[in-house]
Amino acid sequence: MMCCDDKAKVPVGDPGVFISTGVRGKKTLAPVSETLEALDHDMTKSSLCPSVYLECEVPMSIEKSFVRGQVNVVVNDSVFQSSNPFRHAAIVCDILAKRDPLPKVFLRFSDGGTDQRNTLESVKCAAICIFKEMNLDMLILGRCAPGHSWVNPAERIMSILNLGLQNCALERGDDDAKFKSCNSMAQIREHVGKHPDLKPVWEASIGPVQKKVEERFQRLKLKDIPFRTFDPVSDENISILQRHLRELFPEMDLTKLQKTHTKTIRSYQAYLETHCRQRHYTFQIRKCNDENCCIPPTVDRCNLTWLPDPILDGEHYKTYSDMKDQDTTEEDRPTYRKTPIAESKVTKKPKGNLRSAPLSLQRNTDEPIHHDASIFTAQNARSVTDCCECRKPRVIYSKHKLTERQMVQVSLQLSEFDYTCGSYITTPANKLHGVIYMRTQLSCIDPVELAFYSSEVARKDLCCFCATPEAEISSDLKKQYKTVLPICPECVAAGNKPICQRPYKTGLDKPKDK
Numbered sequence: 001m002m003c004c005d006d007k008a009k010v011p012v013g014d015p016g017v018f019i020s021t022g023v024r025g026k027k028t029l030a031p032v033s034e035t036l037e038a039l040d041h042d043m044t045k046s047s048l049c050p051s052v053y054l055e056c057e058v059p060m061s062i063e064k065s066f067v068r069g070q071v072n073v074v075v076n077d078s079v080f081q082s083s084n085p086f087r088h089a090a091i092v093c094d095i096l097a098k099r100d101p102l103p104k105v106f107l108r109f110s111d112g113g114t115d116q117r118n119t120l121e122s123v124k125c126a127a128i129c130i131f132k133e134m135n136l137d138m139l140i141l142g143r144c145a146p147g148h149s150w151v152n153p154a155e156r157i158m159s160i161l162n163l164g165l166q167n168c169a170l171e172r173g174d175d176d177a178k179f180k181s182c183n184s185m186a187q188i189r190e191h192v193g194k195h196p197d198l199k200p201v202w203e204a205s206i207g208p209v210q211k212k213v214e215e216r217f218q219r220l221k222l223k224d225i226p227f228r229t230f231d232p233v234s235d236e237n238i239s240i241l242q243r244h245l246r247e248l249f250p251e252m253d254l255t256k257l258q259k260t261h262t263k264t265i266r267s268y269q270a271y272l273e274t275h276c277r278q279r280h281y282t283f284q285i286r287k288c289n290d291e292n293c294c295i296p297p298t299v300d301r302c303n304l305t306w307l308p309d310p311i312l313d314g315e316h317y318k319t320y321s322d323m324k325d326q327d328t329t330e331e332d333r334p335t336y337r338k339t340p341i342a343e344s345k346v347t348k349k350p351k352g353n354l355r356s357a358p359l360s361l362q363r364n365t366d367e368p369i370h371h372d373a374s375i376f377t378a379q380n381a382r383s384v385t386d387c388c389e390c391r392k393p394r395v396i397y398s399k400h401k402l403t404e405r406q407m408v409q410v411s412l413q414l415s416e417f418d419y420t421c422g423s424y425i426t427t428p429a430n431k432l433h434g435v436i437y438m439r440t441q442l443s444c445i446d447p448v449e450l451a452f453y454s455s456e457v458a459r460k461d462l463c464c465f466c467a468t469p470e471a472e473i474s475s476d477l478k479k480q481y482k483t484v485l486p487i488c489p490e491c492v493a494a495g496n497k498p499i500c501q502r503p504y505k506t507g508l509d510k511p512k513d514k
Contacts, residue, residue: 002053013044014046020169045185045412052158053071053074054070065153072229074232079189080199084122104299127141132244137286140285160227172209249265381395383436387420390421397451398435473498
């Protein structure tokens, strides 16, 4: 069993500018003859992202802790080594390769971020790569419910890593001012994209900082077991790991691993049906009985049973021993919505105190209860970000025009974190929290917002269903409706109808033909 998680980003200053790691709690000791100097702000354009992989020693009784075992840490550069499913998969394979004997049944547990969420197609494909690379008999991905990352044992390791970052300030090496004009990680990537010869310059600048942080982490221990560090995975190693997808699904485009693209790949869908079991919080893969497809498992097939879903027995859930080998469903999942609420009830704002409203009405209101839904208009659209899963543009709203500093903070926020439909764009500790908003009841199946096309930040030719560029607006419907959203030929062929609003009431207000 392995538990995975990413630590909060460690800021790194520009050459000659030391930035504090932000770890506080103890006083700093310094010689009397020297001055203690380090900047402390959030306007850094480079950072490190330590990834933790805890090989848990599973206890034999429930009273003992799971926070035991070997801790593996990888210090990644947030600019060119950002966390993604395949980078995690490559590191997991490197860690498993050091085990003797190699495991045949493997469970990986995480908190369900955008790089670990097992409902995303990219995470599923990365899991298939681990399954094939390590010749596993069975692979199980599990994640906790949103807001419950504290149950992830890897989360307990972060406080130990803070000891290694205590009283520490970091700066990059000299880069001859090659990146002085860049103010964010996104601009650095764009700059290197135009000048590929600058990537080795950046790596030589950030590399010594990574080594220094790794050395500090190697001094740490968990239950007298020293931490182990691994070098970041290169893009070449990730490409080698992806060869399994190219062999299994030749028609798959590895740059488009979203449901809107993978649902049309028959070989991939057939593999999911025969080898996988998909749930909201788990994703499982096991070998099939066809010897022409899979190497026969070393574990008895009778023991390779699916991990059962939780099933209620009155007010309590049945035990694992009672549900083993049974075909279960997700109908008793706590966050499973059995009966969707009518649209009129969803968008209706309850009267009086929101805390006294029914729980279902509080949970399913159109927007978070701490602000008015009237903010979501085209006039309040300030910026746009794309969902990392469906690639549809989602609008960022604010009541007031953002200052230049706030726009920079938004850019930094979007460059450091991935966004998925329905997620919050800020955390309560963020300075932009309560300043910028996004719709939280959107999902990847919902079309592009109408406010997007009516705002100044829009690209008017994006298809409202798949965000494909160069989509067209029906001229015939434009004569009948004031608002008609663009749609591409592929979505029309799939049976989608153009979204139209505000029909002309009389012939007097219809546009005149030119």
